[in-house]
Amino acid sequence: MDISALTLNAAWFLPALVALFVWGLTAFLPKLLLRSMQPLHMIVYNCIFFFITVCGVQVVFWNDFEFDMRGVALAMATGACGTLGQVFYLIALQRGPLTYASMISSLYPAVATLLALIFLPDPLTLRQGLGVALGLASIITLVLASDSPANPALPKAVNDR
């Protein structure tokens, strides 16, 4: 096995694993909280607390403050898309069945993959392509599996993408 390839993998694999675990561990929290708080109120609170947290991160990187107009615009667009997605998702849930709304919205990695293929020279091996396809299939399967009355639907976290 190529050790250098393993090192390269660790550079993105470990933080991706942290994200996966933290999102996985906290996915149930919004579900519980939505029993006591209206979704729109929760979106606003999320934004406020998210801002406070990242201000803390900025304090840690105090000497490394960056400003680049293009980067800032893209980052702000990222934030707007994230919150707008939550609003769209809530509207979809209000109007339609959870299963189908979740299934369609959880296909966002396909959109990101398509954008990357179009706009970035992002190399993707055949094996990784198969992994992406199988990963999307597993997400759809999971959403469809939630149809069973014995296993209530796993909600998409409201403070999530």
Place this chain on the structure above:
Amino acid sequence: MITASDKRWIVPAIGAMLVWGFWAFLPKLALQTLQPHSIIFYESLGNFCVSLPILFHLRFRLQFQVKIVLLVGMSSALTALAILSYFIALHNGPVAVVVTMTAMYPVLCLVLARVFLKEKLNRTQFAAIAMSVVALLLLVWPT
């Protein structure tokens, strides 16, 4: 009663898919000129572009229960940690692989529920877990 035949949900559901797709992709472009810790800061300002109109819509009257608000705060802080990790991963890896891997977090929820809460899983859920494990191996195994 909500039914699948009532199609008014399709447009917002597709809208969520599209804008979340952009959410996952745009940081990769921003990472060309900024570091992850800066992107997450400016992202939080972008969040307000949408949440401020919501706040106006709510007439600046937010529900307030100390315990619930504190829990929302904790959840948001953890989300910030996850997103920062996601940006760091995106900085070093291909978009398609990183976004697909992190989007499989509901599978982790199922596994945790099975292990710690002894919840029963149906066959389809087991199939989803098996598929995601294989997908993860395909995604991360070095070439």
